[in-house]
Amino acid sequence: MSNILAIIEGHKNLIFQDEETEIKYQQRILICNPCESRKSDLNIDICGECGCPLATLLRQDVKHCNLGKW
Numbered sequence: 001m002s003n004i005l006a007i008i009e010g011h012k013n014l015i016f017q018d019e020e021t022e023i024k025y026q027q028r029i030l031i032c033n034p035c036e037s038r039k040s041d042l043n044i045d046i047c048g049e050c051g052c053p054l055a056t057l058l059r060q061d062v063k064h065c066n067l068g069k070w
């Protein structure tokens with residue numbers, strides 16, 4: 001259930017962007033970019049641990065990095 005809520009919140013925050021969320025996204029992407037679990041599929045960056053697109057995963061607070069990096 002929390003994964004569904006995370007997907008909904010991440011998509012909502014991607015579409016309706018606000019400054020606080022975008023700052024959080026920028027901080028998190030600096031952690032994800034060099035991460036060995038980051039994958040690219042059809043030019044979309046995803047987390048290999050949970051399979052979520054980073055564009056939405058990093059814009060929500062329902063769930064956190066599966067490796068505890070953020």
Ligand code: SF4
Pocket residue numbers: 031032035036037038046047048049050064065066067068069070
């Ligand atoms: S969410 Fe965590 S495990 Fe996934 S790519 Fe980012 S830092 Fe790596």
